[in-house]
Amino acid sequence: xxxVTVRDALNQAMDEELERDERVFLLGEEVAQYDGAYKVSRxxxxxxxxxxxxxxxxxxxxxxxxxxxxxxxxxxxICEFMTFxxxxxxxxxxxxxxxxxxxxxxxxxxxxxxxRGPNGASAGVAAQHSQCFAAWYGHxxxxxxxSPWSAEDAKGLxxxxxxxxxxxxxxxxxxxxxxxFEMSEESQSKDFxxxxxxxKVERQGNHITLVTHSRYVSHCLDAAAVLAKEGIxxxxxxxxxxxxxxxxxxxxxxxKTNHLVTVEGGWPQYGVGAEICARIMEGPAFNYxxxxxxxxxxxxxxxxxxxxxxxxxxxxxxxxxxxxxxxLNV
Amino acid sequence: MKTMLAIISNALCRITGRTxxxxxxxxxxxxxxxxxxxxxxxxxxLAATPRQPPKPPPVSARASAAELVSxxxxxxxxxxxxxVVSRSFADFTPQASFDIKKCDVHRLEEGPPLKAELTxxxxxxxxxxxxxxxxxxxxxxxxxxxxxxxGFCHLYDGQEACAAGIEAAINPSDHLITAYRAHGYTxxxxxxxxxxLAELTGRKGGVAKGKGGSxxxxxPRFYGGNGIVGAQVPLGAGIALACQYQGNDQVCVTLYGDxxxxxxxxxxxxxxxxxxxxxxxxxxENNQYGMGTSMERASASTDYYKRGxxxxxxRVDGMDVLCVREATKFAADHCRSGKGPIxxxxxxxxxxxxxxxxxxxxxxxxxxxxxxxxxxxxxxxLKERMLSNNMASIEEFKxxxxxxxxxxxxxxxxxxxxxxPPLEELCNHIFHNNPPLEVRGTNxxxxxxxxx
Numbered sequence: 001x002x003x004v005t006v007r008d009a010l011n012q013a014m015d016e017e018l019e020r021d022e023r024v025f026l027l028g029e030e031v032a033q034y035d036g037a038y039k040v041s042r043x044x045x046x047x048x049x050x051x052x053x054x055x056x057x058x059x060x061x062x063x064x065x066x067x068x069x070x071x072x073x074x075x076x077x078i079c080e081f082m083t084f085x086x087x088x089x090x091x092x093x094x095x096x097x098x099x100x101x102x103x104x105x106x107x108x109x110x111x112x113x114x115x116r117g118p119n120g121a122s123a124g125v126a127a128q129h130s131q132c133f134a135a136w137y138g139h140x141x142x143x144x145x146x147s148p149w150s151a152e153d154a155k156g157l158x159x160x161x162x163x164x165x166x167x168x169x170x171x172x173x174x175x176x177x178x179x180x181f182e183m184s185e186e187s188q189s190k191d192f193x194x195x196x197x198x199x200k201v202e203r204q205g206n207h208i209t210l211v212t213h214s215r216y217v218s219h220c221l222d223a224a225a226v227l228a229k230e231g232i233x234x235x236x237x238x239x240x241x242x243x244x245x246x247x248x249x250x251x252x253x254x255x256k257t258n259h260l261v262t263v264e265g266g267w268p269q270y271g272v273g274a275e276i277c278a279r280i281m282e283g284p285a286f287n288y289x290x291x292x293x294x295x296x297x298x299x300x301x302x303x304x305x306x307x308x309x310x311x312x313x314x315x316x317x318x319x320x321x322x323x324x325x326x327x328l329n330v
Numbered sequence: 331m332k333t334m335l336a337i338i339s340n341a342l343c344r345i346t347g348r349t350x351x352x353x354x355x356x357x358x359x360x361x362x363x364x365x366x367x368x369x370x371x372x373x374x375x376l377a378a379t380p381r382q383p384p385k386p387p388p389v390s391a392r393a394s395a396a397e398l399v400s401x402x403x404x405x406x407x408x409x410x411x412x413x414v415v416s417r418s419f420a421d422f423t424p425q426a427s428f429d430i431k432k433c434d435v436h437r438l439e440e441g442p443p444l445k446a447e448l449t450x451x452x453x454x455x456x457x458x459x460x461x462x463x464x465x466x467x468x469x470x471x472x473x474x475x476x477x478x479x480x481g482f483c484h485l486y487d488g489q490e491a492c493a494a495g496i497e498a499a500i501n502p503s504d505h506l507i508t509a510y511r512a513h514g515y516t517x518x519x520x521x522x523x524x525x526x527l528a529e530l531t532g533r534k535g536g537v538a539k540g541k542g543g544s545x546x547x548x549x550p551r552f553y554g555g556n557g558i559v560g561a562q563v564p565l566g567a568g569i570a571l572a573c574q575y576q577g578n579d580q581v582c583v584t585l586y587g588d589x590x591x592x593x594x595x596x597x598x599x600x601x602x603x604x605x606x607x608x609x610x611x612x613x614x615e616n617n618q619y620g621m622g623t624s625m626e627r628a629s630a631s632t633d634y635y636k637r638g639x640x641x642x643x644x645r646v647d648g649m650d651v652l653c654v655r656e657a658t659k660f661a662a663d664h665c666r667s668g669k670g671p672i673x674x675x676x677x678x679x680x681x682x683x684x685x686x687x688x689x690x691x692x693x694x695x696x697x698x699x700x701x702x703x704x705x706x707x708x709x710x711x712l713k714e715r716m717l718s719n720n721m722a723s724i725e726e727f728k729x730x731x732x733x734x735x736x737x738x739x740x741x742x743x744x745x746x747x748x749x750x751p752p753l754e755e756l757c758n759h760i761f762h763n764n765p766p767l768e769v770r771g772t773n774x775x776x777x778x779x780x781x782x
Contacts, residue, residue, distance in 0.1 A: 025575070051575065054606075056602065057598070057601060057602065057605070059595075059598035059601065059602070061564065061594065061595040061598060062564050062567075062595050062598025062599050062601070062602055063564070063598070063602065064564070065561060065563070065564020065565050065567070065568060065595060065599070066564050066565075066567050066568035066571055066599070066602060067568060068564075068565055068568060069507075069553070069564060069565035069566060069567060069568020069569045069570075069571070069572070069582075070568040070569065070571045070572045070575070071568075072553055072565065072568070072569060072572075073505065073553075073568070073569040073572035073573070073582075074572055074576065075571075075572045075575060075576075092558055092561055093561060093564065093565075096557070096558050096561060097556070097558075097561055097565055101554075102759055102760065102761065102762055103541060103759045103760060104538060104541060104542040104546035104554075105538050105541075105542060105546065105548040105554070105759075106538040106539035106540075106541045106542065106758075106759050107758070107759040107762070107782065108538070108548045108549075109548050109553065109554075110762035110763075112762075141760055141769075142760055142761075144761075165761075165762040165763045165764075166761045166762055166763075166764065244767060282774035
């Protein structure tokens with residue numbers, strides 16, 4: 001096996017796809033000569049040059065629109081937002097120009113584009129730089145929204161996203177970039193992809209289902225390890241994709257464990273966990289629940305700066321453990 | 331007999347516009363029979379008469395006319411008279427040169443030429459295009475008032491010279507994107523009146539199968555139809571990027587209005603287009619009002635052709651199709667030669683209000699609208715130019731008008747009778763090249779199917 005950081009996995013994915021298809025190109029702030037604000041695109045400009053790796057001015061609405069236009073005219077752009085907070089400047093282009101066009105044109109005009117960048121909380125960057133956009137983009141038909149956790153997720157899903165003929169919002173996490181993971185043999189193949197829309201069971205368990213995405217998969221696995229010592233076996237599901245949501249995987253698990261806890265970094269109101277609760281209620285798994293679904297989320301406030309405050313604004317491992325025990329009534 | 335044959339052959343040449351060689355009498359008569367009732371002894375003589383509808387003949391000639399087989403009258407539909415009406419093209423001026431208004435320039439050494447060549451064919455074609463757009467928009471107005479078209483409907487009448495002139499100057503392989511006042515461009519970029527009207531009425535025969543409506547019509551190399559003011563401008567710059575990237579020598583014409591001209595994303599686009607020398611022709615269709623706000627009330631600077639700052643610009647008479655054509659050619663050459671983007675401001679006017687829900691007279695006077703109609707109408711201007719230069723006849727224009735009227739009428743007929751899209755279509759076209767997926771309906775028990 002290979003020990004690869006999420007950052008390098010993303011880099012590999014883009015490198016392989018740039019090589020494979022001439023129409024693929026990357027644009028965004030600092031992606032070229034700076035090697036990427038978070039070094040995700042390191043080395044790519046040197047290898048592929050100005051035509052394929054394009055530094056843009058700080059004009060999100062403009063360059064996101066340009067990327068969408070290029071996708072409409074036959075190219076396959078990867079549009080990087082330095083963080084998804086800045087995507088709000090360009091959100092009209094993502095939703096109205098990219099997501100809706102295939103439908104409005106009754107299938108005449110497709111938009112094969114990937115919008116990628118770090119999403120959600122970082123460390124000490126305060127309120128304007130810490131928002132999670134999974135729920136916002138996950139709300140919109142016409143978009144696919146992906147949220148990888150591991151290096152293998154990152155590589156396989158980014159390759160799929162680039163090869164997908166539709167607009168994909170690819171939510172990375174800055175705190176995960178430097179985390180190394182074991183990657184399988186097959187993940188080293190240049191054609192290795194992970195299908196968008198399928199969740200993965202990261203850990204099997206019988207007592208309770210934990211559904212989560214991105215960074216919080218780690219939290220859930222850590223919590224599961226602690227709980228296992230107390231005899232509580234958690235099944236941890238890594239959503240991998242926010243939209244389309246793999247409800248079947250969640251239902252299958254809940255029908256086995258009878259208990260469900262969702263864990264996310266974003267705010268609770270109208271969030272990913274809220275959607276999962278609603279979907280479970282509407283489906284067969286409802287009758288298998290022995291307790292209401294519990295949501296573990298970020299605190300419903302703008303992100304503060306001071307470390308103690310910030311640490312207490314997002315779910316911690318102890319919050320997951322506490323919520324599991326409450327749900328199981330132990 | 332030979333002289334008679336010669337006279338008849340000459341007449342035939344003029345009528346048919348072809349060179350008719352020496353023929354036998356029977357061949358000639360066959361040709362002639364298309365145009366003239368061959369039992370009419372008066373026909374060859376009439377062919378030689380000058381081009382006025384014939385005056386009622388004196389009684390004696392009428393007497394001989396009584397020998398004619400079909401019912402005759404003194405009207406123009408007398409078989410002989412048709413010979414006069416079908417003019418030979420050799421009678422008309424095939425090409426003429428017209429003075430066009432000088433364009434103001436910004437950051438350019440020189441502008442488009444001051445003269446435009448126009449052939450008869452081109453003139454008739456531009457006339458046909460503009461008149462079709464005019465009649466189509468007026469038909470849309472009618473259908474909207476009958477509540478057969480609903481929602482947004484932004485009409486283009488008055489601005490026809492812009493769409494026609496631009497299309498005349500670019501290649502079908504070039505690209506074009508505009509905002510929501512898009513019906514004219516949808517037509518010039520190749521969609522039929524029928525498919526446009528059926529889209530407006532929301533039927534399955536519409537160009538977007540009824541799913542887009544007025545503001546979301548598409549065609550190859552035509553990227554709509556965009557509802558969000560200004561959003562189409564970065565898109566257009568992106569299409570130009572794709573042209574440059576693919577090295578195909580194509581340009582993208584990116585249109586916006588005086589209302590959109592103040593949008594920040596435009597300046598972002600100008601910046602990147604200039605930085606990267608994108609082959610993008612940014613065109614401001616300045617019809618003087620952004621919805622109900624005149625340009626003076628919205629823009630600190632109304633010199634829209636200068637607003638690109640470092641991007642060169644020209645200001646063009648948008649009511650003159652030839653001026654628009656020459657300016658667009660100039661702009662396209664500029665882009666294709668690798669000089670980067672250029673801005674064109676077309677000074678034009680819309681007769682209707684902003685949309686069908688705007689009467690268009692609360693922020694401007696009826697006198698103003700009437701003045702533009704009478705002095706600067708693009709279709710009238712072209713027609714008068716051609717007539718006064720003997721490039722076509724009034725009858726020809728009438729025939730074209732009749733044909734267009736029929737086309738638009740038939741299209742409206744289709745648009746009102748074609749069925750609405752079937753409900754099975756509701757969830758289709760969410761994703762491209764995707765396996766079918768399930769879409770939640772209005773309640774948990776309704777699961778709908780979506781195919782690509």
